[in-house]
Amino acid sequence: MTFQLPDVLALSILVSLTFYVLLGGADFGGGVWDLLASGPRKREQRSLVADAIGPVWEANHVWLILVVVLLFTCFPPAFAGLGIVLHIPLTLMLIGIVLRGTAFTFRTYDSKRDDVQRRWGGIFAIASLVTPVLLGVCIGAIASGRVGEAIESAAAGGFAPGTFRATYVTPWLTPFAFAVGALALALFAFLAAVYLTLETDDAALREDFRRRALGAAAAVFVSAVAALALAFVEAPGMGTALVRSWWSIPLHVVTGAAAVSAIVALWTRRYAIARIAAAGQATLILWGWGAAQYPLIVPPEMTIHRAAAPERTLSLVLGALVIGALVLFPSLWYLFAVFKRRETAFVPIDGKSRR
Amino acid sequence: MPDLLAARSQMAMSLGFHIIFAIIGIGMPALMVMAERRWIRTGDEVSRELAKRWAKGTAIMFAVGAVSGTVLSFELGLLWPSFMEWAGPLIGMPFSLEGFAFFTEAIFLGIYLYGWDRISPRAHLGAGVMVLASGMASGIFVVIANAWMNSPTGFDLVDGRPVNIDPIAAMMNPAAFSQTLHMTLAAFVATGMAVAGIHALLLLRQPGNLFHRRALSIALTVGVPAALLQPVSGDISAKYVARWQPAKLAAMEGQFRTERRAPLRIGGIPDVEARETRWSIDIPGGLSFLAFGSLDAEVRGLEAFPEDEWPPVAIVHYAFQLMVALGLYMAAVGAWTIGKWVRRRDLAADRWFLRAVVVATPMGFIATEAGWVVTEVGRQPWIIYGIVRTADAVTPMPGLVYPFAIFTLLYVLLAIVVVLLLYRQIVRSPRIHADAGTAPDSWLTTDQGRGG
Ligand code: HDD
Ligand code: HEM
Numbered sequence: 001m002t003f004q005l006p007d008v009l010a011l012s013i014l015v016s017l018t019f020y021v022l023l024g025g026a027d028f029g030g031g032v033w034d035l036l037a038s039g040p041r042k043r044e045q046r047s048l049v050a051d052a053i054g055p056v057w058e059a060n061h062v063w064l065i066l067v068v069v070l071l072f073t074c075f076p077p078a079f080a081g082l083g084i085v086l087h088i089p090l091t092l093m094l095i096g097i098v099l100r101g102t103a104f105t106f107r108t109y110d111s112k113r114d115d116v117q118r119r120w121g122g123i124f125a126i127a128s129l130v131t132p133v134l135l136g137v138c139i140g141a142i143a144s145g146r147v148g149e150a151i152e153s154a155a156a157g158g159f160a161p162g163t164f165r166a167t168y169v170t171p172w173l174t175p176f177a178f179a180v181g182a183l184a185l186a187l188f189a190f191l192a193a194v195y196l197t198l199e200t201d202d203a204a205l206r207e208d209f210r211r212r213a214l215g216a217a218a219a220v221f222v223s224a225v226a227a228l229a230l231a232f233v234e235a236p237g238m239g240t241a242l243v244r245s246w247w248s249i250p251l252h253v254v255t256g257a258a259a260v261s262a263i264v265a266l267w268t269r270r271y272a273i274a275r276i277a278a279a280g281q282a283t284l285i286l287w288g289w290g291a292a293q294y295p296l297i298v299p300p301e302m303t304i305h306r307a308a309a310p311e312r313t314l315s316l317v318l319g320a321l322v323i324g325a326l327v328l329f330p331s332l333w334y335l336f337a338v339f340k341r342r343e344t345a346f347v348p349i350d351g352k353s354r355r
Numbered sequence: 356m357p358d359l360l361a362a363r364s365q366m367a368m369s370l371g372f373h374i375i376f377a378i379i380g381i382g383m384p385a386l387m388v389m390a391e392r393r394w395i396r397t398g399d400e401v402s403r404e405l406a407k408r409w410a411k412g413t414a415i416m417f418a419v420g421a422v423s424g425t426v427l428s429f430e431l432g433l434l435w436p437s438f439m440e441w442a443g444p445l446i447g448m449p450f451s452l453e454g455f456a457f458f459t460e461a462i463f464l465g466i467y468l469y470g471w472d473r474i475s476p477r478a479h480l481g482a483g484v485m486v487l488a489s490g491m492a493s494g495i496f497v498v499i500a501n502a503w504m505n506s507p508t509g510f511d512l513v514d515g516r517p518v519n520i521d522p523i524a525a526m527m528n529p530a531a532f533s534q535t536l537h538m539t540l541a542a543f544v545a546t547g548m549a550v551a552g553i554h555a556l557l558l559l560r561q562p563g564n565l566f567h568r569r570a571l572s573i574a575l576t577v578g579v580p581a582a583l584l585q586p587v588s589g590d591i592s593a594k595y596v597a598r599w600q601p602a603k604l605a606a607m608e609g610q611f612r613t614e615r616r617a618p619l620r621i622g623g624i625p626d627v628e629a630r631e632t633r634w635s636i637d638i639p640g641g642l643s644f645l646a647f648g649s650l651d652a653e654v655r656g657l658e659a660f661p662e663d664e665w666p667p668v669a670i671v672h673y674a675f676q677l678m679v680a681l682g683l684y685m686a687a688v689g690a691w692t693i694g695k696w697v698r699r700r701d702l703a704a705d706r707w708f709l710r711a712v713v714v715a716t717p718m719g720f721i722a723t724e725a726g727w728v729v730t731e732v733g734r735q736p737w738i739i740y741g742i743v744r745t746a747d748a749v750t751p752m753p754g755l756v757y758p759f760a761i762f763t764l765l766y767v768l769l770a771i772v773v774v775l776l777l778y779r780q781i782v783r784s785p786r787i788h789a790d791a792g793t794a795p796d797s798w799l800t801t802d803q804g805r806g807g
């Protein structure tokens with residue numbers, strides 16, 4: 001089978017999701033570090049997180065909306081099926097998204113009194129912890145094939161009453177889905193800690209986040225291994241594809257190399273390299289999932305081609321994506337240039353403020 | 356609560372909540388841009404301070420708008436999966452374009468809110484203009500999608516499924532022009548009048564405060580032209596409805612019988628059992644004229660349609676009356692303002708005028724909610740007018756009352772917090788008098804000494 005229009009659009013969804021993980025995911029990770037702020041620089045850690053997220057989180061968040069919109073425009077049956085079977089975790093995730101965004105903003109604009117700040121900070125931090133887990137659970141549930149099975153069996157037999165648990169709960173309430181949830185959380189926290197090392201000129205603060213990044217890297221490793229192991233039990237299709245395909249060896253080698261480079265770079269305080277390696281690692285994990293699932297959009301049966309909208313819609317959307325990208329990327333570049341322009345090369349541990 | 360009712364209520368509640376923030380997201384950038392432009396051109400520090408303070412309030416609104424909009428995007432699938440399966444390929448186009456409008460909006464908003472000291476004043480103003488333009492674009496695109504639900508085009512119906520799909524033709528549907536025009540104006544009416552009303556109230560308390568005088572005049576500059584145009588645009592909408600959704604028009608007007616020289620009813624209580632609207636003030640031939648341009652035109656009444664295709668008549672009728680009444684009041688305030696501008700009178704000197712503006716504070720928002728009730732409830736029982744019934748589109752998931760209850764609670768809490776935070780912003784507005792000069796350090800802030 002050749003790579004056709006529907007595949008291109010499926011790929012564009014994966015690309016959007018990747019941007020969401022790399023940018024929006026790190027904003028959630030920042031919330032995790034707000035929750036875990038500790039030590040003598042607790043306050044500084046929190047305010048670094050807030051300053052880093054403030055100007056960009058709304059823009060980073062739009063990637064998720066793009067994923068949703070592309071999914072319902074280009075692959076409507078997949079969107080409809082996911083909306084039905086994943087109703088509960090998606091609803092919980094939405095509540096998390098609402099609380100994270102609003103609490104963060106309220107904290108910025110409410111009174112600076114300590115108790116007020118702590119109240120909003122607490123909601124912000126807990127929502128940042130829970131939401132990534134739920135996102136990962138949804139992805140894990142899709143990858144495991146159970147969501148697809150529930151959609152197919154329901155489509156065959158109707159959503160009979162009495163099958164509530166089988167349709168709406170068991171597809172995602174699985175150890176594998178939660179392992180993916182844990183992986184998402186660890187990955188977001190890892191990305192955030194790595195990025196934050198580049199957001200400050202305060203050497204001590206940078207060390208705080210360097211240590212956190214190394215800790216999170218360990219958590220990513222553990223949860224990734226757990227997810228892979230559970231995949232063999234619960235998502236055999238995914239598990240086998242991940243180890244038996246022609247691309248599995250290169251994929252694992254490159255992902256592993258990215259992970260190791262990120263750790264080495266952190267260890268040796270080459271933060272700019274660490275950032276690239278960490279982003280690469282996250283991207284490869286996502287793309288590995290995509291590759292293992294291809295050509296299915298919702299395993300085990302719904303293929304990208306079967307779920308695709310008519311050709312005319314797809315080609316128009318593709319055109320819109322191209323034009324949109326021409327507007328989007330220069331604007332994004334401007335945003336990050338205004339707020340994130342710093343010396344990003346090797347930063348010595350006693351680096352003085354350069355601003 | 357039956358699941359269908361819960362789903363409809365959750366959708367209505369989420370949209371009714373989001374629209375408030377969406378409107379502010381369109382209207383406030385216009386006000387901030389005007390204030391900032393004034394500062395750049397005249398060096399008037401009061402205007403800059405105004406732009407900055409408005410930006411603070413707007414930041415809160417934008418965050419709530421963004422998250423409640425995200426909830427909506429998911430809810431389309433969570434509540435109406437088969438509708439999206441049907442309509443996704445057709446109306447996905449405006450939604451995709453809207454996605455990019457969101458991007459530019461969020462990006463330049465970040466720059467606008469956090470970039471006061473990082474970029475040049477002109478670049479900053481430019482960012483504000485981008486926020487305004489992309490906010491308007493987002494609103495227009497999403498309303499086009501809604502207009503398609505009212506007048507679905509761009510496909511052929513074969514065995515109840517759409518074939519020969521043409522998303523461009525779907526975007527060019529008959530309701531698109533009237534709805535997007537009316538909605539965009541509504542955003543400026545509602546925001547302009549509300550901001551004017553708040554500052555008018557503060558002027559009544561602190562006459563002569565330059566800060567509020569400037570705010571009042573900028574807000575009215577945005578609100579008044581839109582308020583005057585809104586009845587005209589509403590008439591365009593009504594003519595569209597008369598032609599394409601006759602059952603909705605009949606419900607709006609409480610028109611049960613098909614007749615020529617149909618009257619325009621002011622007020623009145625529709626009685627569905629008896630099939631008549633009582634105690635209304637009738638203007639003979641008024642409806643025929645407004646809807647079709649001729650006193651003798653025939654208006655189809657509800658009786659021309661099977662009863663299971665009637666929308667809830669009373670709700671639609673009351674909502675329509677309410678919107679028009681509020682619209683006429685605001686247009687009258689607009690005319691008064693123009694009269695004062697033409698005669699170069701000081702707006703703030705006339706306390707009766709200020710009071711009239713204060714009364715208008717919530718009206719644009721109420722009119723908007725009422726207008727959407729007309730549009731959406733008036734479309735019932737259809738989710739896609741004339742083609743798919745709402746009852747057939749709802750998710751099979753049982754127990755929908757729980758998410759409805761949870762989101763309602765969440766939104767009520769958010770609304771309370773937002774109101775408290777805005778109140779905090781407003782009571783801290785500075786007192787600036789003409790004799791105090793325009794240097795910020797000579798301004799008094801009401802909360803001085805209270806600490807941050
Ligand atoms: C500030 C808000 C506001 C004001 C003052 C008015 N409206 Fe309105 N109206 C809206 C805000 C709105 C709205 C919320 O924006 C709606 C809902 C859907 C839409 O396109 O606009 C609407 C819908 C709407 C519709 C239904 C359109 C449809 O279903 O497609 C009609 C016929 C009118 N309006 C007519 C009027 C008239 C005759 C007004 C006379 C003063 C008026 N509106 C004032
Ligand atoms: C008439 C109805 C609507 C209008 C005029 C409107 C307009 C807007 C505007 C102007 C914004 C940006 C301002 C802000 O964030 O406060 C916004 C945000 C948003 N809206 Fe709506 N909207 C409407 C209905 C909807 C619907 C039905 C959906 C989804 C299906 C939706 C999805 C969103 C999303 C996802 C955002 C967040 C974008 C971001 O993150 O910046 N909106 N809307």
Ligand code: HEM
Nearest residue numbers: 363366367370371374497498500501727731732737738745
């Ligand atoms: C933001 C302003 C809007 C408000 C206040 C609003 C209000 C409502 C209300 C009151 C209902 C329930 C109607 C009933 O069941 O009796 C409803 C339903 C619905 N609306 Fe809107 N609406 C708005 C804009 C939109 C837009 C822009 C879209 C889509 C693009 C949309 C899509 C829907 C859908 C899918 C339903 C459920 C199906 C139905 O009841 O027909 N709405 N809305």
